[in-house]
Amino acid sequence: MSECKLDHSQEDVRNKYESQEAFLPEDMKLLFEQFFAKEHTQDLLNEVFHLLKKYDLATEEERDERNHRLYFVLKNV
Template sequence: MSECKLNHSHEDVRNKYESQEAFLPEDMKPLFEQFFSNEHTQDLLNEVFHLLKKYDLASDEERNERNNRLYMVLKNV
């Protein structure tokens, strides 16, 4: 994944999540709801946004890597 210099808002991340929700594992969805109920650092918002970006187009291997990272982030916030 390429680094982006844009800062993504809470709303940007939620919108990206909603656009990719159908492609995400079911057991990840409650973790996102919990994530969205809290405030987060800009770095964390940017990271989650980029993990979700074009998730639907990622290969199975890339999705597994993204899922692992998303679970780490979502379970530790």
């Protein structure tokens, strides 16, 4: 994943999540709802946005890596 200098709002992250939701593991969806119920740092919002970006086009190996990082973030906020 390439680094992006844009800051993404919580709404940007939610929109990206909604566009990728069908491709994400089912048990991750509740974690996202809990995530969106809270405020987060800009760095965290940017990280989650980029983990979701083009998730549907990622290889299985890349998805596994992204899932691992997403679970880590979502379970620790």
